[in-house]
Amino acid sequence: MTPPNNKSAPMVDKATIARQFIEAIPYSKALGMVLTEIGDGLAEIVMDYNPALVGDPQTGVIHGGAISALMDTCGGAAVMSHADAPAGTATIDLRIDYMRGAIPGQAIRARAECYHITRSVAFVRAKAFDEDADNPVATASGAFTVERLK
Amino acid sequence: MKRAAPEPVQIVKQRRDAALAALVGGVPYMQFMGIGVERRGDELTATMKFDEKLIGNPFLPALHGGATAAFLEVTAIIEISWAMLWNDIESGAIDVEALVAGDLPRLPKTIDFTVDYLRSGLPRDAYARAKVIRAGRRYASVQVEAWQDNRDRLFAQATCHFLMPNRNDG
Numbered sequence: 001m002t003p004p005n006n007k008s009a010p011m012v013d014k015a016t017i018a019r020q021f022i023e024a025i026p027y028s029k030a031l032g033m034v035l036t037e038i039g040d041g042l043a044e045i046v047m048d049y050n051p052a053l054v055g056d057p058q059t060g061v062i063h064g065g066a067i068s069a070l071m072d073t074c075g076g077a078a079v080m081s082h083a084d085a086p087a088g089t090a091t092i093d094l095r096i097d098y099m100r101g102a103i104p105g106q107a108i109r110a111r112a113e114c115y116h117i118t119r120s121v122a123f124v125r126a127k128a129f130d131e132d133a134d135n136p137v138a139t140a141s142g143a144f145t146v147e148r149l150k
Numbered sequence: 151m152k153r154a155a156p157e158p159v160q161i162v163k164q165r166r167d168a169a170l171a172a173l174v175g176g177v178p179y180m181q182f183m184g185i186g187v188e189r190r191g192d193e194l195t196a197t198m199k200f201d202e203k204l205i206g207n208p209f210l211p212a213l214h215g216g217a218t219a220a221f222l223e224v225t226a227i228i229e230i231s232w233a234m235l236w237n238d239i240e241s242g243a244i245d246v247e248a249l250v251a252g253d254l255p256r257l258p259k260t261i262d263f264t265v266d267y268l269r270s271g272l273p274r275d276a277y278a279r280a281k282v283i284r285a286g287r288r289y290a291s292v293q294v295e296a297w298q299d300n301r302d303r304l305f306a307q308a309t310c311h312f313l314m315p316n317r318n319d320g
Binding site: 024027029051052053057058063064065066068069070072073076088091092093094095096097 | 178179181183204205207208213215216217219220227257260261262264265266267
């Protein structure tokens with residue numbers, strides 16, 4: 001993900017830029033992702049239940065692939081919102097652990113934190129929940145690139 | 151000792167194709183993603199047809215990392231499910247009509263999934279093949295590779311672990 005070159009934008013607008021950018025991503029839009037919180041290396045994205053994203057029609061549970069996509073987007077958003085991230089980011093690697101199937105009919109909420117950033121690499125942790133905020137559906141950890149402004 | 155005559159090719163193929171179609175056709179998310187699976191013998195190749203909605207970076211443009219991850223994961227799940235069913239498909243023990251009617255056996259569940267992004271995904275069709283590295287009674291390890299134009303230039307790869315369904319409870 002690389003936002004349009006916007007060197008003149010002040011830092012305060014970073015969250016707004018990130019929000020607009022993420023909500024304009026075709027794949028995030030197709031999955032119905034809505035950014036609900038962003039700033040200081042933290043991001044939260046909600047994805048509504050959608051029958052088109054089901055992996056097992058017998059249970060109606062959302063496919064792991066859709067959860068991965070949510071985790072990836074949320075991780076990228078967290079990196080972009082970090083004060084030390086100059087521009088866009090791309091995923092280097094992402095590991096997702098699945099704790100349980102998300103309850104059919106419930107929205108999935110992912111929260112990602114960019115907990116460390118160097119000049120080249122951003123490190124991210126994320127968790128995804130349905131309406132049960134005490135039992136995560138999945139957790140993730142990943143490394144993302146730190147893109148330089150040209 | 152005389153071997154039993156091999157089954158006619160069309161019967162074997164019909165059973166394999168019906169089993170695969172039942173596995174793939176039952177997954178709404180695969181239709182949403184435009185992912186199809188082709189078979190040669192027991193070897194499966196998944197294709198994700200390019201579509202504008204798979205874009206993650208409109209400025210490059212490039213496929214969304216989440217779309218790539220989902221493609222790899224779908225491919226791995228189909229492969230491990232296919233491998234699990236293969237012997238029963240071959241022996242004819244599997245009830246293909248029940249499969250086609252949507253009555254699938256319990257399938258492996260993903261425990262974890264690790265994806266490496268090797269280069270950006272171009273706005274065109276992508277292909278993937280998975281390999282079951284080890285399938286135990288309870289756990290399985292699967293590797294999956296994805297490429298676009300050149301088989302040797304992977305744009306992503308992944309490793310997945312699966313929890314195998316209990317075979318004793320039907």
